Every structure is written in structure tokens, then in C-alpha cells.
Amino acid sequence: MSSYTISQIYAKALYDPHPTKTSTSQKQLAYALGYPMDWKVERKIIEEEVVDVEDDNDEDKDKDGNNKVKKLKRVIIKDRIHALGGKRNQTKYMWLHHEAAQKAAARFVGDIVQVMYDDEWWSATVLKKPKKKNGDEFFYSVLYHGDNATQEDIEEIDMRPGEDPAELAVTLGFDITWLASRKGSRYTITSPDEYIFNSKAAAMKHFKNLLKKAAKDDKNDGDGTSAAAKKNKKRKKKEDGKKAAEISSSDPPWRLDGHTFIGRKISYTFQHKASARRQIKIEQYGTIAGYIDESDTDKNGNPGFFSEKNGKPDNLFHISFEDNPGHPYAQYLLNNVDLEEYELVDLLLPQEEEKKTSAGGDGGGSAKKRRRRS
Numbered sequence: 001m002s003s004y005t006i007s008q009i010y011a012k013a014l015y016d017p018h019p020t021k022t023s024t025s026q027k028q029l030a031y032a033l034g035y036p037m038d039w040k041v042e043r044k045i046i047e048e049e050v051v052d053v054e055d056d057n058d059e060d061k062d063k064d065g066n067n068k069v070k071k072l073k074r075v076i077i078k079d080r081i082h083a084l085g086g087k088r089n090q091t092k093y094m095w096l097h098h099e100a101a102q103k104a105a106a107r108f109v110g111d112i113v114q115v116m117y118d119d120e121w122w123s124a125t126v127l128k129k130p131k132k133k134n135g136d137e138f139f140y141s142v143l144y145h146g147d148n149a150t151q152e153d154i155e156e157i158d159m160r161p162g163e164d165p166a167e168l169a170v171t172l173g174f175d176i177t178w179l180a181s182r183k184g185s186r187y188t189i190t191s192p193d194e195y196i197f198n199s200k201a202a203a204m205k206h207f208k209n210l211l212k213k214a215a216k217d218d219k220n221d222g223d224g225t226s227a228a229a230k231k232n233k234k235r236k237k238k239e240d241g242k243k244a245a246e247i248s249s250s251d252p253p254w255r256l257d258g259h260t261f262i263g264r265k266i267s268y269t270f271q272h273k274a275s276a277r278r279q280i281k282i283e284q285y286g287t288i289a290g291y292i293d294e295s296d297t298d299k300n301g302n303p304g305f306f307s308e309k310n311g312k313p314d315n316l317f318h319i320s321f322e323d324n325p326g327h328p329y330a331q332y333l334l335n336n337v338d339l340e341e342y343e344l345v346d347l348l349l350p351q352e353e354e355k356k357t358s359a360g361g362d363g364g365g366s367a368k369k370r371r372r373r374s
Helices: 006-014 023-032 098-105 165-171 200-219 227-247 341-347
Strands: 039-053 069-085 090-095 112-117 120-126 131-133 137-144 149-155 159-161 179-183 186-190 265-273 279-292 316-321 336-340
Touching: 006 023, 023 039, 069 098, 090 098, 112 137, 112 149, 165 179, 186 200, 186 336, 265 316, 265 341, 279 336, 316 341, 336 341
Parallel strands: none
Antiparallel strands: 039 069, 069 090, 112 120, 112 159, 120 137, 131 137, 137 149, 179 186, 265 279, 279 316, 316 336
């Protein structure tokens, strides 16, 4: 096993005085310098002769009394960094110095970032390779995790590295197949079987149940259980997970009355990434089942919910969605979601329409919502 540290490997590659004459060597150098796999670093080596005159000391003079002259070689490294892409894998962008190239490479397609929007940092994923404008300025397109909205032409100054959902889930005690996102002091946690929890305790309970089931399945593999029994068991587990997420003891507990929104219905739309290139639009109808009041505090005296948008304790509403097995995307339906009031008001159904609305709702198709700066 090599004893080199990452910084030593990087320094060795950065100052390696050998040209990259082949495509393979260019890709290897790019990889050693931390660039994406499909990038290249074209390195040229220039040697210049430098004359060095010794100090005016007797021992540095020749037999005629003249100062000795030394001829030295100075090695100059010139790099061109190429970001490749397109059908023919041709150069899409090129940089002459590593600082600009590394800034662009740090936020490439699929990277998790945080974007400044309305004076707040929001978690997002970079959707497209950056567009080059005005010399070395680059602009990005992102997909926001919170509401699946997209935004174009984001400057680098408005972006910073974000939390990876899988890594955040691991830090919370789950395995790499789980996903988690943070909103203030609260988390949204998604299990590998598509259940979404807003309570860490309920998510951990479901996580342990999955581990127990996996162990039991391994032990009883091939026991001949009928497909219908397995389907009923799966549906029951989904209902149990939903109830656990909604009824689990939170701190502070959800208020079940005391606000005019309690019992009102909403139409909630989100997008699910069905594949690498396809997103589906899903609409659900839910009921506002409870809320945390801005005056509520937890057992330690901290606000029950602190709004990062408003910069103060605020109300938070809990929306429950009923099971709808007949929905075209039933496997992707949410159990519940927590929303702030500003996120909720535009989703409320007119009260006369609430009576006509079923819990299932329609869904399907693909859609994009564009987020604009005010």
C-alpha cells in the first residue's frame, strides 16, 4: 500500500516535468490532479538556459581573474486543461491556469451544491455543464431539492459545496442506501423503498425493521410464501411506517387544533426522478393534520421550529397523505410533508372544492418549474 498522502500525490503531479504526449497520459494527469474522469491536461515542457554569475569572491574566479559563469536550465511547465463532452467527446471548455479550471470542476453535473436564493442557502444539484460568458465567468443550471424547481444562469459566487444526501443519511445512523436532506433543525429522510419520514425516530424504526426483514428473508429464503401474502405484508408495512412517521412522539408534539388551517386540504405537486433523464410530475391531495406554533418550545427550551427564511421561530404545518393504491405512481407517493406557512398558502384548496376532492389525485407526465430571482 502506498504511503503517499493525497497532497503529496497532487504536488508530484502538479510539478511533474514530463510532457503529456498521448490522450491516455493527458487523462491520467487530469485524474491525478483531481479533475473529472473525462477531462485532460495537456502539458508542455519548455527549457530555458539561464546564466548564473558567481559572487565576487577570489575562489569563484577563474585563472584570469574573471568571475565564473554557470549555465543552468530552467524548466517551465505550461498546462492547458480541457473539459470534454458532446457526442464526439471534444473539448467544450479550456483553461490556461488551474485555479479557474478547479473552480469549474468543483461544481460539475450531478454535484450537490448550495445556492444563495432570497438571502438563504438552498440545497441543489447541478444539472448541466456550465455556460461560459465574459471570458472566465461560468453560469450554472441547478435543480433545488426542496421543491424540485430549476434555476438557470447561477453565478459561481452564489454557489458553495453542499451536503450529499447519502452521506448525510450515514451521519444520522442509516446506511448508504438512505437519503437525507436538512431544513434548519429538521430532516427529511427517504428510505430505499421510497418511504419519506420527517421524524428521525420513525425513520430509524423503519430502518431497523428493514434490517430485521432482510435477516429473516435470508434465513427463510425459499419458504414458498404466496405473492398475495407478501403484497399484503408490504402494504401493511407501508401503513405502519406512515403511522409511525405521523404519530411518533415529536418534541414538541404536533398541535391537533387551534389553527384555522387544521383540517384544510391542499394540492401538493412534486417531481420524482424516475431515471437519469426522466422526471415525473406527481400530484397528491393531503390534509393539514397538525402544526407547531411559533410559541412552542422543546424540552430544552428551544423553539419548536425556527424558520431560516424569516429568521425567527414560526409555525410549521404537518400534512398527511392518504394511501391511494390506484394512483399511477402509487409506489412514489409521500406519506407526509412539513411546510411553512408561506409554502402552504398557495396550495390550499378552496373550501367548496375540498368536498369534491378525493385523497388520490391525478399524476403523471413530466414538468419543469422555473425559479426566478425577485
